[in-house]
Amino acid sequence: MVKEQLRARGIQDLGVLEAFNKVERHKFVLPELKDSAYGDFPLSIGEGQTISQPYIVALMTECLQISPSHTVLEIGTGSGYQAAILAERALHVYSIERHEVLASKAEALLKELGYGNISITAGDGTLGWQEYAPFDRIIVTAAAPRVPLPLLEQLRNGGKLVMPLGGSFGQILTLAEKERDKITYRKICDCVFVPLVGKYGTKVNN
Ligand code: SAM
Numbered sequence: 001m002v003k004e005q006l007r008a009r010g011i012q013d014l015g016v017l018e019a020f021n022k023v024e025r026h027k028f029v030l031p032e033l034k035d036s037a038y039g040d041f042p043l044s045i046g047e048g049q050t051i052s053q054p055y056i057v058a059l060m061t062e063c064l065q066i067s068p069s070h071t072v073l074e075i076g077t078g079s080g081y082q083a084a085i086l087a088e089r090a091l092h093v094y095s096i097e098r099h100e101v102l103a104s105k106a107e108a109l110l111k112e113l114g115y116g117n118i119s120i121t122a123g124d125g126t127l128g129w130q131e132y133a134p135f136d137r138i139i140v141t142a143a144a145p146r147v148p149l150p151l152l153e154q155l156r157n158g159g160k161l162v163m164p165l166g167g168s169f170g171q172i173l174t175l176a177e178k179e180r181d182k183i184t185y186r187k188i189c190d191c192v193f194v195p196l197v198g199k200y201g202t203k204v205n206n
Pocket of ligand 1: 045049050051052075076077078079080081082083096097098099102123124125126141142193194195196197198199201
């Protein structure tokens, strides 16, 4: 996976590659999908949600240029795999998942794997996590037409946020950077994510 899907496609950050070598992806997928855990595609994790394709997880992590002093907010814990990758690079990861079942499953797994620097809560991540703001880095692993305002407010000056922006059928992975309270946006690549459902995201009743 690391050689053929990440390095071959241009992921160069040695810290990111090291994290992928260390975190065992098969522990984060459903038992019946373990044989496909290292495939070049997203996989179902239940509740109609997915664990993203390895390359996308790596690309988003690389874009954030995380250093060991950083606190990171993740919206969309899902399986907890991205949180584990982030936790290998950062001081602390705060992660929010709207499906309580997924949040508690990920929390239990990450605890079992020994991650003491990840905090997970169930709720609407579009509101951010004010108690621990501001964050050095924010990653949103579900798509919306624009970045939820509370997340831009909870991003520290000098901080970076990565998120898929667009409609339900396809989005553009976008890097937002905040300097002196001004946000600039940079397009990274086309992508397809599940919707970010919440007050400042897509309004869907499920
Ligand atoms: N990062 C995850 C992983 O490593 O497995 C994959 C995330 S999956 C592509 C997107 C996740 O975002 C889903 O689990 C979904 O339930 C969650 N989600 C969608 N809207 C949300 C919201 N408003 N707040 C928190 N989580 C949300």
